[in-house]
Amino acid sequence: MTRNDIISVLGPVDEAVIADIALTGASLEELREAFAWIGADEALVNEGHPLPDARVARLIEILEVPEDEDGPRAPAAQGFGE
Template sequence: MAITRGEIVSILGPVDDEVVAELMGTGASVEELREAWAWLHNDEALMGAGRPLPGTRVGRLIEMLEPDEDETSRTV
């Protein structure tokens, strides 16, 4: 079953409508979004626990959720 706006917000916190629409457009499930979020924020622990690398859809979600390189390299 495809993910809903409420599920996205419950996992990611407040996000803009464009991000919600993109994530919903992937057809991903809530479990896939949770897995992508976990890989994005704790990949070393998941790898250390012997978890298999994320599949194609989860990998796409990770790419969508990763901050742009330009955003992370800006100085204030």
């Protein structure tokens, strides 16, 4: 997955986040899935989607806001798929 692929899903994002995502070896589809889970995890579970696999779960960890930080590492998932 390229830097541009990552930005196409997340929008402008910190270079460290891009590097962390690239190091996972995840596919573009896995990144899209992780981004969807961040914005609508309860809805996806309610719709019967299987829980994320290990690689998608790692992407979610990278993208979620640590509790001790103020702002998101990546943009909110609103507008996903538009």
